[in-house]
Each structure stands twice: as structure tokens, then as C-alpha cells.
Amino acid sequence: MSAPVYDRVALIGLGLIASSMFWAMKRAGLAGEVTGYARSAETRATAREIGLCDRVCETAAEAVEGADLVVLCVPVGAMGAVAEQIAPHLKPGSTVSDVGSVKQAVIDAVGPHLPETVHFVPSHPLAGTEHSGPRSGFATLFDNRFTLLVPVEGTDPEATARLRALWEGMGANVEEMDAExxxxxxxxxxxxxxxxxxxxxxxxxxxxxxxxxxxxxxxxxxxxxxxxxxxxxxxxxxxxxxxxxxxxxxxxxxxxxxxxxxxxxxxxxxxxxxxxxxxxxxxxxxxxxxxxxxxxxxxxxxxxx
Amino acid sequence: MSAPVYDRVALIGLGLIASSMFWAMKRAGLAGEVTGYARSAETRATAREIGLCDRVCETAAEAVEGADLVVLCVPVGAMGAVAEQIAPHLKPGSTVSDVGSVKQAVIDAVGPHLPETVHFVPSHPLAGTEHSGPRSGFATLFDNRFTLLVPVEGTDPEATARLRALWEGMGANVEEMDAExxxxxxxxxxxxxxxxxxxxxxxxxxxxxxxxxxxxxxxxxxxxxxxxxxxxxxxxxxxxxxxxxxxxxxxxxxxxxxxxxxxxxxxxxxxxxxxxxxxxxxxxxxxxxxxxxxxxxxxxxxxxx
Ligand SMILES: NC(=O)c1ccc[n+]([C@@H]2O[C@H](COP(=O)([O-])OP(=O)(O)OC[C@H]3O[C@@H](n4cnc5c(N)ncnc54)[C@H](OP(=O)(O)O)[C@@H]3O)[C@@H](O)[C@H]2O)c1
Ligand SMILES: NC(=O)c1ccc[n+]([C@@H]2O[C@H](COP(=O)([O-])OP(=O)(O)OC[C@H]3O[C@@H](n4cnc5c(N)ncnc54)[C@H](OP(=O)(O)O)[C@@H]3O)[C@@H](O)[C@H]2O)c1
CATH class of the missing domain: 1.10.3660.10 (6-phosphogluconate dehydrogenase C-terminal like domain)
Structure with a gap:
């Protein structure tokens, strides 16, 4: 158990990928506190029931408040709207990432909403199953699988290196490539x-x-x-x-x-x-x-x- | 362990399907003696080494001699030539079957070579793996999978029933349908x-x-x-x-x-x-x-x- 990579992590969307990230971060002590938010009351209730996230919030704004890392774990088509919603509440100096299966479109949809004070480092874990929802995640999903980081031009290398450390801590092999x-x-x-x-x-x-x-x-x-x-x-x-x-x-x-x-x-x-x-x-x-x-x-x- | 369904079974071709049949027949005591033949000396040597078949023969003719059931376990395109080769040596009253993945073409290729004195009951086990060869078989391959019997017109129902009993003894669910x-x-x-x-x-x-x-x-x-x-x-x-x-x-x-x-x-x-x-x-x-x-x-x- 090493020191946490981030003090506070917020997961927006609580499905297969977010729940696997939560269990993988807990396994290795990678985050101090993990907050979570999902749009439906049902998913939030399930998350509370199974102990998914240290704190499940009633709004996305509340979840990202004070977070050092925010990860968008919603379908690719919903990324832009979620980014717009959380943008005013992001902590200066924090990092925003996502796990979407497509990268250029997500960069185009999310990037314009984010304030200049945050780092945007898109990612994509090449791991999954055919199941979905908050109950489908497990700590070993990313072990020995690849996670691709797709930093946008001008991203602070520090921010990228830290996100890489998180993914490696969750078991992944990390590579970087451009969106196209x-x-x-x-x-x-x-x-x-x-x-x-x-x-x-x-x-x-x-x-x-x-x-x-x-x-x-x-x-x-x-x-x-x-x-x-x-x-x-x-x-x-x-x-x-x-x-x-x-x-x-x-x-x-x-x-x-x-x-x-x-x-x-x-x-x-x-x-x-x-x-x-x-x-x-x-x-x-x-x-x-x-x-x-x-x-x-x-x-x-x-x-x- | 019930009484054998056939006293003597001959397997022609000793790959994934034939070797799985051998181990499945042994598991349930379904055959008195099982003989086997493959065209290459290498496969025959491997079969002898791993105990695949009670007796590995040097010719197909020798393998089918006196057999009550002969099963052709070679690629679909080789069925006709193999049938021609063994036809003169088949025991009157015996049954010939095959495990080819296509049925009408095999019936057309094999049927004409067989003497009137034998029963022809084509079959197809819907089970397999991506591996092949004499070492790839295992006794449980057919368990709870379907095997389709495709009896040709005028086949003796007795012969079909007996072959069905063999496949059921090897673990399969058996259904009948026509070739087309x-x-x-x-x-x-x-x-x-x-x-x-x-x-x-x-x-x-x-x-x-x-x-x-x-x-x-x-x-x-x-x-x-x-x-x-x-x-x-x-x-x-x-x-x-x-x-x-x-x-x-x-x-x-x-x-x-x-x-x-x-x-x-x-x-x-x-x-x-x-x-x-x-x-x-x-x-x-x-x-x-x-x-x-x-x-x-x-x-x-x-x-x-
Ligand atoms: N599954 C995979 O194999 C895999 C692998 C790598 C990357 N990804 C990517 O990871 C992301 C999440 O996938 P997942 O498999 O974790 O999905 P999931 O299990 O179906 O969970 C999706 C989550 O997003 C929320 N959501 C759905 N539509 C939304 C919308 N319009 N606005 C806001 N929130 C919405 C859902 O909320 P409710 O629960 O409240 O409905 C749910 O919490 C996707 O971008 C996907 O492309 C998936
Ligand atoms: N694999 C599957 O998933 C599967 C499932 C259902 C049915 N089937 C059918 O079962 C049959 C056998 O398949 P398999 O998977 O057991 O194949 P396999 O493991 O590749 O074994 C094929 C056997 O046929 C022999 N053979 C190949 N070409 C021949 C030829 N031209 N003349 C005489 N013998 C020849 C080989 O002899 P050597 O070893 O001496 O080369 C070998 O013993 C095929 O008709 C296939 O369509 C396969």
C-alpha cells in the first residue's frame, strides 16, 4: 500500500468501468476519498447499498467539489453535457479525464467546456465485459490490460504522469497515442x-x-x-x-x-x-x-x- | 457402466472429434474394442503413445475389419475417398457414420460407395474447440451439447436408435433432422x-x-x-x-x-x-x-x- 496518487477522486457515471475503477483504486489504496454520482436515483441507491464509492452524491456538482481527479464514466454521447454541468465546480489545478471508447469526438465535446485552470487527459481502458451497471465491476478488470492515454496538445506532463500512475496502480499497462x-x-x-x-x-x-x-x-x-x-x-x-x-x-x-x-x-x-x-x-x-x-x-x- | 452399445467401433481419422469420441466411449464403457486409423504415420504414432484407441491399425481396411460401427472423422472433402477405400472391407449389417460439419455433400459423396448390406447414419456433433489433432480431444467435449443425426431415406430405425444410444452415452443431446x-x-x-x-x-x-x-x-x-x-x-x-x-x-x-x-x-x-x-x-x-x-x-x- 503506497501513498494515494490523488487525495480526492470523483467518478461521474457509476457503471461497469467506474465501479471497476473504484474497486481497483481501493485494492491498492490509490485514492484518499472517492465520491460518485449517477443520474438515476436507482443507481445511486445501488451504489450506496454495495459500498460503491466512499460517498455517493445527489448532484454531479457536489461530487466534483474539491476533487483532484474527475473521471467521466458515461456513454460517449453524454460526455459533453456532463462536462458542461460540472465545469463551474471544478477545482483549479485538478485533472479531468474520461474513459470513453472514442477519443476525438469526446475531446471535441468536452474540451470547450473546461476552464483553463484544469488539465484534461482523456483515457481509454481496453478492458470490459458484456455486463453493465454498478454491480458489474470488479477490482481485477484492468490487470495486465492496456489503458491508452490520449493527452491533448499542450497538456501538463505532470498531470499525464500522475494519471498514468493511477492506471498502473489499478493494474493496467499504459500507452500514449494521439486521438486519430x-x-x-x-x-x-x-x-x-x-x-x-x-x-x-x-x-x-x-x-x-x-x-x-x-x-x-x-x-x-x-x-x-x-x-x-x-x-x-x-x-x-x-x-x-x-x-x-x-x-x-x-x-x-x-x-x-x-x-x-x-x-x-x-x-x-x-x-x-x-x-x-x-x-x-x-x-x-x-x-x-x-x-x-x-x-x-x-x-x-x-x-x- | 452399462453393456457396450457396440462390440467393435472403428474410428477413421484421429483428430479432435475422433479422440474425444474415444475418451467419451471409454468413460462410459460404450464400446468393446475401439480400433483407429489415420493417414499419417505421425498421427498413428502419437495415438499409440497416448493410448488413443485400443488398437491403432496401419490401414483403414484393417481398422474397419469386423467393426459394428465405423465413424469417418476426416475433413468433409476427404469423406468420399475414405468411404471408397473401406467399402470392400465393411462387415455386413454394420453401421457407417461420419461426423462431418456438412451433411448433404457427405451423403452424396459417401452413400454411393457403401454396399447395400450396411446402414449409413450420418451425424454431426455440435461441439468442438479451435484446437485439432490427436492430442486435442477430451471425454467431456460432447456433454450437454447437441448431436444431430441425419438418417437418409429408408435407413433401418434400429441402426439409428443404436447410434443415438452411443451419442447419448457420450453425453450428447440427440436430435434428428434432414440434410438440407x-x-x-x-x-x-x-x-x-x-x-x-x-x-x-x-x-x-x-x-x-x-x-x-x-x-x-x-x-x-x-x-x-x-x-x-x-x-x-x-x-x-x-x-x-x-x-x-x-x-x-x-x-x-x-x-x-x-x-x-x-x-x-x-x-x-x-x-x-x-x-x-x-x-x-x-x-x-x-x-x-x-x-x-x-x-x-x-x-x-x-x-x-
Ligand atoms: N463496457 C466496456 O466494455 C467499456 C470498456 C472501455 C470503455 N468503456 C466506456 O466507458 C464508459 C462507461 O461505460 P460502462 O460500460 O461503464 O457503462 P454502464 O455500465 O452502462 O454505465 C453507464 C453509466 O453512465 C450513466 N449514463 C448513461 N447515460 C447517461 C446520460 N445520458 N447522462 C448521464 N449519465 C448517463 C449511467 O447512469 P444510470 O446508471 O443512472 O443510468 C451509468 O451510471 C462509456 O463511455 C464506454 O464507451 C466501456
Ligand atoms: N473441430 C470441430 O470443431 C468439429 C466439430 C464438429 C464436426 N467436425 C468435423 O469432424 C471432422 C474431423 O474434424 P477434427 O476437428 O477432428 O479434425 P482434425 O483434428 O484436424 O483431424 C482430422 C483427421 O483427419 C485426417 N485427414 C485429414 N485430411 C485427410 C485426407 N485427405 N484423407 C484422409 N484423412 C485425412 C487427419 O489425418 P492426419 O492426422 O494423419 O493428418 C486427422 O486424423 C471434420 O469433418 C469436421 O468437419 C469438426
Whole structure:
């Protein structure tokens, strides 16, 4: 247990990411006091019930009062309005961060509201599950996963270094990159895969009306993995796509091109092309396992009922 | 431990499915003696080393000699040639089955070679992992998963019932359906999802050359799940697509249509359409969990290094 990185931290929005941050900060004693706020009375009541945050506040203004670090943990599309609301109450010299899955749009939405006296250091933890809400967080979520910091031009390096120390204290490997590159990399590794999974599950759902529950009963042959991803929060994902349009559409364009090439190979019976393609993609899996970013246990080591 | 369902079982091809069948049959004492054959000396040596099969034979003919059940466990595209090879050596009154992931094409390829004196009862266990080869099997693979039997017209119901008893003894829930329907359901629940996963990983692999190892390091945000599916055996999957062309292309056609509709919603900023779509697909996940076909543990309960 080292000295706290921040005396006072405020979490705005109390869902999966905020609650995981709270438990991870507590685990390592990274913050003196953590305040929290969520817009619904229900979430605030749940937070109080499960001991999420040292103090749950009735307004965002109250939560950020005197905080050294404020982290916005709401959907990407709500960041601007929340920033506007808290701006007059921010402590001079404090740092504002966010955990949004898109960075350029959040910077554009939040930045203009913030007073010159605060530091703005956007972040994005590359960790999550398909569950959401205040009960879904856990202290180990960020362990050995990456968190990307996306400091805006002219940010005080001190402020960035301190936020880095917090994320490292929560278990994360921290990297810095610029917003545009972030949004492209995430379009490949997260946003396009999610849209594709949602689409495939939607197609199966249409067909389910024809074939009753067969797509459910016979899902173990690959499809069920898509349904986990497509069970993620609809608001969060709507906001991601609306706020990372260009990069997501670019990657989906490339995807469609390749898919058409493989469809043509199937149609013409070009087994060699299929075989070569399927061989090439294997290497990337090995890389991910070697990098410690996934388990090598068959079928993710999942235990079924 | 009940009486064996078959006195003598022969497994042709000794990979993931055959080895899992062997261990599952042993676990429940379902077969008197199990013989095995694989085309490569290396696989036969591995099988002998790990005790896979009571007797590993040097030829397929020798393995099927006197067997009451012969199960073809080779890639779909190899089924016909294997059937031709073993046909003269099959015991009259015995049953031939296969475990291929496509059914109509296998029936067309295998059926004509079999003598009238044997029963042909195709099957397909909806269970697997991304690993392959003789060392990858385990006794519990089929537990509580579905196995589909696809009896051809005029099959002796006795023969089908006995094969059903074997699969049930190996832990599976058994259902019957016709080949055409099987191939369509599997195109939705398995074949199209696999091609889509291969494609997405291929796109990322292209981009990897630009962005170094970023798609690997930052894969935890969704992409890594696709890489597991896309790490499956290239020969197996080449054969699946070449042998279930029509149904796979039909489902991919629907998929592309829906994907274009969602891309348009992103482009035009139609958040309601996205939100509604993402809400609808959640229900199917709940159905799969309630049906006992996947775990509700966050992130499949996977344990990371
Ligand atoms: N889930 C992931 O895998 C993941 C990973 C990395 C980053 N992120 C990012 O982290 C952020 C939070 O995600 P999460 O998974 O923690 O979400 P979550 O569990 O769904 O929680 C969202 C929180 O935001 C609040 N909220 C929702 N809409 C709001 C609005 N219009 N105005 C004000 N507050 C609002 C909710 O309040 P109520 O509870 O009162 O409704 C809730 O407390 C998002 O920006 C997301 O992109 C998510
Ligand atoms: N993996 C799954 O998830 C899964 C699930 C359900 C059904 N299936 C079906 O089950 C069957 C076997 O799959 P698997 O996963 O067990 O495969 P696997 O682990 O790759 O093993 C394949 C076996 O077939 C042999 N083989 C390959 N090509 C051959 C050829 N041209 N002629 C003769 N033998 C050949 C191999 O022999 P060598 O070892 O000597 O090379 C090996 O013993 C396939 O039809 C597949 O569609 C697979």
C-alpha cells in the first residue's frame, strides 16, 4: 500500500468501468476519498447499498467539489453535457479525464467546456465485459490490460504522469497515442468487430422466426461467441458508432471487400485461396496469446452448465 | 457402466472429434474394442503413445475389419475417398457414420460407395474447440451439447436408435433432422460466423503491417474473440465452405444486406435504428444462456495470464 496518487477522486457515471475503477483504486489504496454520482436515483441507491464509492452524491456538482481527479464514466454521447454541468465546480489545478471508447469526438465535446485552470487527459481502458451497471465491476478488470492515454496538445506532463500512475496502480499497462490513431486502431480491434457481431446475431434472429429456437439450441458451433459481444450495452454502442463514424466505416469498407473476395472463392470453388487465407489468420491468434492478451485454453476455458 | 452399445467401433481419422469420441466411449464403457486409423504415420504414432484407441491399425481396411460401427472423422472433402477405400472391407449389417460439419455433400459423396448390406447414419456433433489433432480431444467435449443425426431415406430405425444410444452415452443431446435443413441451420450458427471471423481477422492482419503489433496488443476490446474462431483448422474449414456453398452464400447475402443497412444508419446518424437493433440482439444471448448452451460468467469466465 503506497501513498494515494490523488487525495480526492470523483467518478461521474457509476457503471461497469467506474465501479471497476473504484474497486481497483481501493485494492491498492490509490485514492484518499472517492465520491460518485449517477443520474438515476436507482443507481445511486445501488451504489450506496454495495459500498460503491466512499460517498455517493445527489448532484454531479457536489461530487466534483474539491476533487483532484474527475473521471467521466458515461456513454460517449453524454460526455459533453456532463462536462458542461460540472465545469463551474471544478477545482483549479485538478485533472479531468474520461474513459470513453472514442477519443476525438469526446475531446471535441468536452474540451470547450473546461476552464483553463484544469488539465484534461482523456483515457481509454481496453478492458470490459458484456455486463453493465454498478454491480458489474470488479477490482481485477484492468490487470495486465492496456489503458491508452490520449493527452491533448499542450497538456501538463505532470498531470499525464500522475494519471498514468493511477492506471498502473489499478493494474493496467499504459500507452500514449494521439486521438486519430486511437480511433482507427479501436475501429479495427473493437468497433468493427462489434458491429459485425451485432449484424450476424440480427440475421440469425430474423431466421429464428422461421426455425423456432434452433439458432439458440445449436449455437455452440461458433455463433454463441458472437452473441456475447452483441449482448453489450446498446446505448454505449450506439454512441460509439455515431462518434467514430469515419474510422468504423472505413474498416467496414475493407471488411466488405475481403468478404466479397472470399464469397467469390467459395462460389468458384477456389479451395487454395480459402486455405491460404485461413492459414494466415492463425498467426495473429498465436501473437495474441504470446502477448498475454488471451488464454490458450480451448474454447476460452469456459465452463458450461 | 452399462453393456457396450457396440462390440467393435472403428474410428477413421484421429483428430479432435475422433479422440474425444474415444475418451467419451471409454468413460462410459460404450464400446468393446475401439480400433483407429489415420493417414499419417505421425498421427498413428502419437495415438499409440497416448493410448488413443485400443488398437491403432496401419490401414483403414484393417481398422474397419469386423467393426459394428465405423465413424469417418476426416475433413468433409476427404469423406468420399475414405468411404471408397473401406467399402470392400465393411462387415455386413454394420453401421457407417461420419461426423462431418456438412451433411448433404457427405451423403452424396459417401452413400454411393457403401454396399447395400450396411446402414449409413450420418451425424454431426455440435461441439468442438479451435484446437485439432490427436492430442486435442477430451471425454467431456460432447456433454450437454447437441448431436444431430441425419438418417437418409429408408435407413433401418434400429441402426439409428443404436447410434443415438452411443451419442447419448457420450453425453450428447440427440436430435434428428434432414440434410438440407441441417446445412441451412449450420450455415447460420457456424459456417457464416466462421467466415466472418476469418475475414475480420484477415482485415486486421492487413492493417497490422501498417501498425505493427497494435492489433495484437489492443485485441482485448472485442477482436480477440474473433481470432479464436479464426484459429480453427484451415483444411476443415476450406472443405466446409466448398461443400456447403449454397446455404453459406445465402446467409452471407443476408448478412451483407443487414450490414449495409447498419452502415447507412451510422453514416446518416440514425441512433434510434442502431439502438433498436442492438437491443433486439440481446434477447438471443439470454436464450442461449437459459438453454444451457453458454456460460453467463462475464467474458466467458476466461482466466488471463
Ligand atoms: N463496457 C466496456 O466494455 C467499456 C470498456 C472501455 C470503455 N468503456 C466506456 O466507458 C464508459 C462507461 O461505460 P460502462 O460500460 O461503464 O457503462 P454502464 O455500465 O452502462 O454505465 C453507464 C453509466 O453512465 C450513466 N449514463 C448513461 N447515460 C447517461 C446520460 N445520458 N447522462 C448521464 N449519465 C448517463 C449511467 O447512469 P444510470 O446508471 O443512472 O443510468 C451509468 O451510471 C462509456 O463511455 C464506454 O464507451 C466501456
Ligand atoms: N473441430 C470441430 O470443431 C468439429 C466439430 C464438429 C464436426 N467436425 C468435423 O469432424 C471432422 C474431423 O474434424 P477434427 O476437428 O477432428 O479434425 P482434425 O483434428 O484436424 O483431424 C482430422 C483427421 O483427419 C485426417 N485427414 C485429414 N485430411 C485427410 C485426407 N485427405 N484423407 C484422409 N484423412 C485425412 C487427419 O489425418 P492426419 O492426422 O494423419 O493428418 C486427422 O486424423 C471434420 O469433418 C469436421 O468437419 C469438426
Amino acid at each position: 490513431h486511437h480511433d482507427l486502431v479501436l475501429a479495427v480491434t473493437s468497433h468493427a468487430p462489434h458491429l459485425i457481431a451485432y449484424t450476424m446475431v440480427g440475421v440469425a434472429d430474423d431466421l429464428r422466426r422461421v426455425t423456432d429456437s434452433e439458432v439458440i439450441r445449436y449455437s455452440a458451433a461458433g455463433f454463441r461467441d458472437f452473441t456475447r459481444i452483441a449482448a453489450s450495452d446498446p446505448t454505449m454502442w450506439r454512441d460509439v458508432f455515431l462518434n467514430n463514424k469515419a474510422a468504423t466505416l472505413e474498416i467496414l469498407g475493407r471488411f466488405t471487400e475481403e468478404l466479397f473476395a472470399l464469397q467469390r472463392a467459395i462460389r468458384t470453388g477456389d479451395g487454395d485461396q480459402l486455405f491460404d487465407y485461413f492459414t494466415r489468420t492463425r498467426a495473429i491468434r498465436r501473437g495474441i496469446i504470446e502477448a498475454g492478451q488471451d488464454t490458450d485454453a480451448p474454447d476460452f476455458g469456459r465452463v458450461l452448465p | 435443413h441441417h446445412d441451412l441451420v449450420l450455415a447460420v450458427t457456424s459456417h457464416a460466423p466462421h467466415l466472418i471471423a476469418y475475414t475480420m481477422v484477415g482485415v486486421a492482419d492487413d492493417l497490422r503491417r501498417v501498425t505493427d503489433s497494435e492489433v495484437i496488443r489492443y485485441s482485448a476490446a472485442g477482436f480477440r474473440d474473433f481470432t479464436r474462431i479464426a484459429a480453427s483448422d484451415p483444411t476443415m474449414w476450406r472443405d466446409v465452405f466448398l461443400n456447403n456453398k449454397a446455404a453459406t452464400l445465402e446467409i452471407l447475402g443476408r448478412f451483407t444486406e443487414e450490414l449495409f443497412a447498419l452502415q447507412r444508419a451510422i453514416r446518416t446518424g440514425d441512433g434510434d435504428q442502431l439502438f433498436d437493433y442492438f437491443t433486439r440482439t440481446r434477447a438471443i444471448r439470454r436464450g442461449i444462456i437459459e438453454a444451457g448452451q453458454d456460460t453467463d460468467a462475464p467474458d466467458f469466465g476466461r482466466v488471463l495470464p
